[in-house]
Amino acid sequence: MEVGLRLKNGIDRIDRTDRKGGKMINATQIRKGMIIKIEEEIYKVLESTHITPGKGQAIMQTKLRKLKDQTLYDYRFRSKDKVEQAYLEEIEMEFLYREGDDYIFMSHKNYEQFKLSAETIGSGINYLIPNVVFSIEMYKGKPVGANPLLTIDLKVVQTEPFLKGATQSAINKPATLETGITLTVPQFIKEGDIVRIDTRDNKYLERVRSK
Numbered sequence: 001m002e003v004g005l006r007l008k009n010g011i012d013r014i015d016r017t018d019r020k021g022g023k024m025i026n027a028t029q030i031r032k033g034m035i036i037k038i039e040e041e042i043y044k045v046l047e048s049t050h051i052t053p054g055k056g057q058a059i060m061q062t063k064l065r066k067l068k069d070q071t072l073y074d075y076r077f078r079s080k081d082k083v084e085q086a087y088l089e090e091i092e093m094e095f096l097y098r099e100g101d102d103y104i105f106m107s108h109k110n111y112e113q114f115k116l117s118a119e120t121i122g123s124g125i126n127y128l129i130p131n132v133v134f135s136i137e138m139y140k141g142k143p144v145g146a147n148p149l150l151t152i153d154l155k156v157v158q159t160e161p162f163l164k165g166a167t168q169s170a171i172n173k174p175a176t177l178e179t180g181i182t183l184t185v186p187q188f189i190k191e192g193d194i195v196r197i198d199t200r201d202n203k204y205l206e207r208v209r210s211k
Helices: 118-127
Strands: 002-004 022-026 035-038 041-051 059-066 072-078 082-086 089-099 102-107 113-117 133-139 142-148 151-159 172-177 182-186 194-198 203-209
Touching: 089 113, 102 118, 102 133, 113 118, 113 142, 118 142, 172 194, 182 203
Parallel strands: 002 072
Antiparallel strands: 022 082, 035 041, 035 082, 041 059, 059 072, 089 102, 089 133, 102 113, 133 142, 151 172, 151 194, 172 182, 194 203
């Protein structure tokens, strides 16, 4: 869902006071991938465009994702606005098990366990299997985001058998993996095979082990 971001004190007002844990930057310095803080909420910048209209002041048009619940927002900053750039600590954690609506991860750093919601994990939930390692984004000791590693190995649980004499157009076929996601694989892949997936675009890379 995409909505317009409205601040409590008006849509054109940004807090210009430094806060502990980050630094204040000019709105024109906002870049894709940055983490920024607005009224105690943390957002990731997905897009940022500097717009200079024919008349009036320049603006920064951004698309933001609130890390708390993954909601998307569109927001325009004035060029003279300042915003706090926040910093996240990334810690590798191992997924242990599901407990109700929560997903339990354990830090490899100190073995501390954390509960993450489905909203916090986001699309990474498609790659959750026991003992898989995720990079967990932490802000002031609390998990605010979760990213799978760049590749993951998953088992094929359903796909059509190899078609002898398949035409060039049928060189690939759909396959369902153990987490429920579906993707396109080569014809020689069969049920029970372990395949390696690129988690950035959910694409097949190679067969790791044949049944």
